Amino acid sequence: MAKLLIVDDESDVREFARSFFKKRGIEVFLASGGQQALDLIAKERPDLVLLDVRMEEMTGVDVLKYLRKANDQTKVIMVTGVEEEETFKEANSLGVISYIHKPLILEELEKVVLAQINK
Amino acid sequence: MTVQPNWFFFAFLIVPIFLDFGLSIFIALVKRTKINMVFSLFSFFVGMWTLGICAFGLVGLEMAYAWNRVFILSASFIPATFLHFVILFNEERINNFKKCLLYIPCFIFIALLVFSPTSFIKEIKMHDWGKESILGSYYFVFAVYFIVYTTIAILLLFLRMLKTKGILKERYKFILLATLPAFTFGAWFDLVLILMGNYKYIWAGPYFTCSFVIITTYAIAKYRLMDIRLAITNLGLFLFIYSFVLGVPFYTYTKGAYLFSIFLMLILATISPFTYLFIQKRAENKILQDQRRYQSTLRQAATGMGRVKQLKKLLNLVVYVVTRAVHLEHTSIYLRDEKDRKYILSAFKSRKQNQDFLESLPFESDLIVHLKGSNNPINIEFLQQRNKLVTNIKLTAIEEDIIKLKGELILPIHIEDKLLAFIIFGKKESGKAFTDEDLSVFSSLTNQIALAIENAQFYEEVKRTQEQLFQAEKMATIGTMADGLSHQINNRFHAMGFIAGDALDTINITKAKGVPDNLKETFDDLERALNRVQENVVQGGEIVQGLLRYTRKGDAGMTAVDFEAVLKSSFEMAQFKIKTSELKVVHDINELMPKLKGNFTQLQEVFFNLIDNAYDAMMQRKTEKVEMGFQPTLTIRARPQGNFLEIIMEDNGIGVKDDDREKLFTPFFTTKLSSKKGTGLGLYVIRKIIEENHGGTVEMSSKYMIGTKMKVTLPIVF
Numbered sequence: 001m002a003k004l005l006i007v008d009d010e011s012d013v014r015e016f017a018r019s020f021f022k023k024r025g026i027e028v029f030l031a032s033g034g035q036q037a038l039d040l041i042a043k044e045r046p047d048l049v050l051l052d053v054r055m056e057e058m059t060g061v062d063v064l065k066y067l068r069k070a071n072d073q074t075k076v077i078m079v080t081g082v083e084e085e086e087t088f089k090e091a092n093s094l095g096v097i098s099y100i101h102k103p104l105i106l107e108e109l110e111k112v113v114l115a116q117i118n119k
Numbered sequence: 120m121t122v123q124p125n126w127f128f129f130a131f132l133i134v135p136i137f138l139d140f141g142l143s144i145f146i147a148l149v150k151r152t153k154i155n156m157v158f159s160l161f162s163f164f165v166g167m168w169t170l171g172i173c174a175f176g177l178v179g180l181e182m183a184y185a186w187n188r189v190f191i192l193s194a195s196f197i198p199a200t201f202l203h204f205v206i207l208f209n210e211e212r213i214n215n216f217k218k219c220l221l222y223i224p225c226f227i228f229i230a231l232l233v234f235s236p237t238s239f240i241k242e243i244k245m246h247d248w249g250k251e252s253i254l255g256s257y258y259f260v261f262a263v264y265f266i267v268y269t270t271i272a273i274l275l276l277f278l279r280m281l282k283t284k285g286i287l288k289e290r291y292k293f294i295l296l297a298t299l300p301a302f303t304f305g306a307w308f309d310l311v312l313i314l315m316g317n318y319k320y321i322w323a324g325p326y327f328t329c330s331f332v333i334i335t336t337y338a339i340a341k342y343r344l345m346d347i348r349l350a351i352t353n354l355g356l357f358l359f360i361y362s363f364v365l366g367v368p369f370y371t372y373t374k375g376a377y378l379f380s381i382f383l384m385l386i387l388a389t390i391s392p393f394t395y396l397f398i399q400k401r402a403e404n405k406i407l408q409d410q411r412r413y414q415s416t417l418r419q420a421a422t423g424m425g426r427v428k429q430l431k432k433l434l435n436l437v438v439y440v441v442t443r444a445v446h447l448e449h450t451s452i453y454l455r456d457e458k459d460r461k462y463i464l465s466a467f468k469s470r471k472q473n474q475d476f477l478e479s480l481p482f483e484s485d486l487i488v489h490l491k492g493s494n495n496p497i498n499i500e501f502l503q504q505r506n507k508l509v510t511n512i513k514l515t516a517i518e519e520d521i522i523k524l525k526g527e528l529i530l531p532i533h534i535e536d537k538l539l540a541f542i543i544f545g546k547k548e549s550g551k552a553f554t555d556e557d558l559s560v561f562s563s564l565t566n567q568i569a570l571a572i573e574n575a576q577f578y579e580e581v582k583r584t585q586e587q588l589f590q591a592e593k594m595a596t597i598g599t600m601a602d603g604l605s606h607q608i609n610n611r612f613h614a615m616g617f618i619a620g621d622a623l624d625t626i627n628i629t630k631a632k633g634v635p636d637n638l639k640e641t642f643d644d645l646e647r648a649l650n651r652v653q654e655n656v657v658q659g660g661e662i663v664q665g666l667l668r669y670t671r672k673g674d675a676g677m678t679a680v681d682f683e684a685v686l687k688s689s690f691e692m693a694q695f696k697i698k699t700s701e702l703k704v705v706h707d708i709n710e711l712m713p714k715l716k717g718n719f720t721q722l723q724e725v726f727f728n729l730i731d732n733a734y735d736a737m738m739q740r741k742t743e744k745v746e747m748g749f750q751p752t753l754t755i756r757a758r759p760q761g762n763f764l765e766i767i768m769e770d771n772g773i774g775v776k777d778d779d780r781e782k783l784f785t786p787f788f789t790t791k792l793s794s795k796k797g798t799g800l801g802l803y804v805i806r807k808i809i810e811e812n813h814g815g816t817v818e819m820s821s822k823y824m825i826g827t828k829m830k831v832t833l834p835i836v837f
Contacts, residue, residue: 010610010613010614012614012617012618013610013613013614013617016614016617016618016620016621017617017621019621019625020617020620020621020624023624023625023628054606081605081606081609081610081613101660101664102609102610102612102613102660103609103612103613103615103616103656103657103659103660104613104616104617105616105620105653105656105657106616106617106620106621106623106624107620
């Protein structure tokens with residue numbers, strides 16, 4: 001079973017995304033912050049991570065940086081609310097699958113996620 | 120005492136004496152300038168001379184010697200004071216040495232009269248027709264002095280008169296008119312005839328001489344001779360009232376009604392000051408009626424001016440009021456322009472149609488330089504007068520400036536040593552000259568105008584800075600708010616989208632499994648509702664993105680950009696949003712196109728928005744109006760025009776209604792239907808990027824139901 005980690009500090013986002021992807025036979029893990037996300041990635045080795053950029057304790061980019069530093073090449077899709085060229089460039093240089101903007105329509109997200117997981 | 124048979128003529132000399140002394144006192148009292156004092160002295164000596172003759176005729180033989188000396192003595196001062204006056208009147212300099220020289224003959228004659236009276240008058244004989252003085256040899260010297268001095272003075276006056284014109288010429292005419300007959304007849308009866316041995320008519324001279332008093336007085340009233348105001352009436356009135364007060368009781372007294380006289384005198388003396396004041400006020404009102412009228416109008420206007428806060432309106436009010444009230448041919452105001460370093464015509468009012476006024480006058484022009492250092496008004500008439508007499512390059516240049524401005528009178532408006540503006544007065548419609556009275560009214564008026572202008576300028580400045588501040592503050596607030604807020608709002612939209620999306624997904628799955636017939640409709644309703652929620656989420660997200668673009672500063676990096684590349688990527692961007700296949704795109708672009716100087720991302724945004732707008736407009740036309748064979752067509756043309764590339768994008772969409780056209784470039788204005796996507800920021804951002812960041816231009820022309828044409832110019836790289 002494919003594993004998907006959703007990192008977002010919004011509980012609604014986490015909850016409904018899990019509900020949606022569960023129906024597609026994907027095992028979904030949830031993290032509300034950067035530290036939790038790193039722990040889960042280490043423990044569960046998800047196939048794909050949906051990573052929110054702006055979070056309170058640790059930003060998505062920080063999580064990504066930490067990950068790549070630890071030589072972890074887990075696939076990551078960055079989800080951001082605001083277009084920020086700097087963040088975009090940094091994330092790109094650290095190797096992300098995609099950089100997508102909020103708000104997202106689940107159907108569209110599904111296409112991207114399935115495309116990655118089925119690879 | 121022997122009474123002469125012609126005593127009557129001598130006695131009546133009291134009238135000329137009265138007039139001569141009256142004028143002397145009047146002029147000295149009203150305005151004590153040097154020239155007025157000299158003229159007053161002149162008039163005084165004429166009076167003394169007349170008094171001497173009068174007394175000589177009336178007194179006994181012993182006393183006649185003394186009075187004879189008095190009138191010769193007084194007469195000796197007449198030519199000297201007159202010549203002195205003429206020199207001053209001609210505005211020629213006279214130092215103390217020359218003044219002494221001028222008066223030396225008088226003192227010589229005084230000395231001679233004191234130490235050797237018989238050298239003038241040997242003796243006085245009594246005839247049946249009156250007294251006769253037998254003249255001594257010095258009398259001839261005196262006559263020569265008299266004639267030489269007066270001739271010189273009159274010649275000086277006459278020559279100067281020929282050189283002048285206008286009101287000054289009038290003044291000269293009157294001085295000549297007043298003094299020439301006075302001297303001619305005075306000298307004829309009291310010098311020439313005496314020298315010829317005829318002493319019978321010495322009383323006649325003063326009667327003619329006093330005519331100068333009447334004429335001078337008239338000239339004072341009419342032509343501001345001696346620079347004296349219209350106090351004439353006051354003097355006349357004073358004499359009239361008090362001769363009544365004293366005269367009537369005196370008459371009754373001579374008739375023997377002593378008590379009645381005293382009583383009458385008391386009453387008249389009590390009421391006369393009031394009567395005097397009353398009549399004086401009336402008389403002044405009558406004489407100064409015209410002036411009073413516009414003075415009060417101007418005063419009223421001046422108080423109202425402070426309340427006008429719009430500068431343009433204020434200046435128009437000033438020229439209008441002044442022209443109307445003073446009955447001028449025209450009035451104009453030139454206002455200081457710090458930036459362009461010149462004074463610009465800011466308001467004018469002319470009675471004549473189509474009168475052109477000089478647009479502006481630079482700071483360096485001679486008139487401005489002069490006005491900067493002077494608070495006094497310039498009267499062109501006096502300036503021209505002076506320029507005719509003395510050649511002064513600067514003054515001539517000033518005169519030329521004033522002629523260019525069509526000015527008759529120039530009034531500088533200063534605030535703290537700064538020449539804020541100046542007002543040009545045209546001629547009075549009556550053709551009359553500007554009087555001192557006028558100038559004093561105008562001077563207080565200009566003070567008021569200065570304050571009012573400063574007030575209005577200050578008010579406008581405050582308003583402007585307030586607007587700028589408000590705008591800057593608004594932008595800063597939006598900027599900081601937008602960043603945090605857009606994140607928050609986006610998260611809400613994001614969550615909402617997920618909630619709706621998941622619910623929609625559940626519905627779809629359930630429906631796929633098979634829904635009981637009685638619930639089918641409910642499921643359809645729910646599906647539709649959730650779809651609408653998702654659409655709204657997407658639109659909300661776009662508004663947030665637009666807001667961010669609006670507040671964020673553009674990337675300053677400018678490079679050489681290929682327009683076709685920009686256009687290509689813009690179309691690629693647009694493909695995600697619109698079906699580009701639905702429209703026909705006509706490229707009319709030159710193969711060899713110069714590169715643009717610009718920021719690729721920003722320009723991409725611009726053309727993406729333009730394509731998007733055109734598409735929406737064409738789709739709106741397609742859906743709203745059913746037209747046979749309507750083909751949405753977007754034509755794109757690009758041509759180098761000088762230093763710029765001119766890009767024209769023309770669509771055949773719905774177009775813009777006239778009412779909306781002006782609002783299009785303001786933020787948050789949209790004509791797009793609310794169900795469609797429109798943030799109202801597109802054109803605002805386009806203009807900002809093109810005009811502020813790139814230094815280009817953007818213009819739009821549009822016709823409803825025909826199409827819209829956008830013209831963009833962008834700078835070319837060299």
